[in-house]
Amino acid sequence: MARRRRKELSDRQIRILEVLGTFQSKFGYPPSIREICDKANISSTSVVNYYLDQLEEMGYIERDEGVSRGIRLLKPAGSLAGQFQGAVRSATQTAQNVGRAIGEMLQVPLMGRIVAGAPIPVPPSDFSYFDAESMVDVASSLLPSSEKGTNLFALEVQGDSMIDAMVYDGDIVIMKPANEARNGEMVAVWLKDRDETTLKYFYLEKGRVRLQPANRTMQPIYIDDPSIVEIQGKVIMVIRQVHGMVV
Amino acid sequence: MARRRRKELSDRQIRILEVLGTFQSKFGYPPSIREICDKANISSTSVVNYYLDQLEEMGYIERDEGVSRGIRLLKPAGSLAGQFQGAVRSATQTAQNVGRAIGEMLQVPLMGRIVAGAPIPVPPSDFSYFDAESMVDVASSLLPSSEKGTNLFALEVQGDSMIDAMVYDGDIVIMKPANEARNGEMVAVWLKDRDETTLKYFYLEKGRVRLQPANRTMQPIYIDDPSIVEIQGKVIMVIRQVHGMVV
């Protein structure tokens, strides 16, 4: 279990942690020791090195020996930004309590939109993610571990046509390329006879396909000919950024 | 003859961009030029430098002259976005993310569950993070910049009672503590007369409160006495992890 730690952080330790976070978010790379000197008003590199060793010992940061700017901030960033002692104290406790490295993040390419009237844009196998319009950052801790390796992609939902899948206009769906599905998985399917894309839970039952809306109050679709149902991908996650709604 | 074809990235340019992304997410800081040499199978530092200059010219990256590892990976869509496909513009806007500080993540405490029959557990002001059941990692690039500093918290939705807010059993809602709301914001409210928690879009109209379901097919609730409506927080984001559904 987590051991209780008596010691609190000194002013300079806190200052250095702040500098690490600020610098990283400002420049995109960690500061050098001499740059920490400047920002933290410390006149000697050895002193900064001295405290960096302490902070690593305490688990706040991780250092790569001999590597310039080889510092990783392990605690959640931004949380101890400029408040007073109390705020810093609780942030301190947080970091100690958490005590683990910040999780990895997956960058998922946003391939386009998903609409009812067209098949979804699926990345080709030789896809280089730099062709994507944009990237969506997803914490890999929120993904099933089995899906992390695969080439996920993201789509923005347009219109209310996916409403019976509990997916709304503006939502972002994280998808995994797939041509077939197991029963109970949510898939994006292209219904050839209707020229229509939809999100449904998939079931194959005695040669017949049942497409079940996530909204249980709605009725399923039954399709006798499975070849009409073209699976385009499995839905892994739905993200909705809620902003003001003008009605 | 059309000598000017569409700008495409060479193999080595793509490879270098991939290395930049991979290395950054793996080590937390950008690679040195020599490290790019290794990862991209290029034998000379000058070649890497040559391509880095090109990539900066094209707007894919940003370099800080003379500083080690002074490379920022920018988003690829930015520079060429104006030319084609206005169709995907809205998608780009919705999920627009960063450039700098790739890999920043917010750890949001999961405070408990939100159910219809009880007020939501809001973290007290002196909240120490010890009471949290666990943490939810959220990519800060997905959050509105105005909300990043505040003390967000997360709740897991239990039951289908929030279904008219397009929020489903098992969803995770990211919330911001609030006692009041502006028109059009989605809030968690405690209705005193009904002993009920619900998620709705909030409107105050001539002394009367209108609570609008996100699902536009459903009717709003009108409440003449605003004191009955107790706002408990604003909804910032909804995350749904889709897994197999057993029906």
Next chain:
DNA sequence: TAATAACACGAACATCCGTTCTGTGTCAAG
């Protein structure tokens, strides 16, 4: 075919940067 631009390589160089060593001052315990 010749000329030119784009691509590639390796070496050399001046900084940048992490690390280490020495020294100074403070403060509390013995």
Next chain:
DNA sequence: CTTGACACAGAACGGATGTTCGTGTTATTA
């Protein structure tokens, strides 16, 4: 007072790193 742990400063060393230069190669163009 002595001792030792601690905080801090400055300097110096060596490796890491960005930059530049000269040259060779390949592809494109006139």
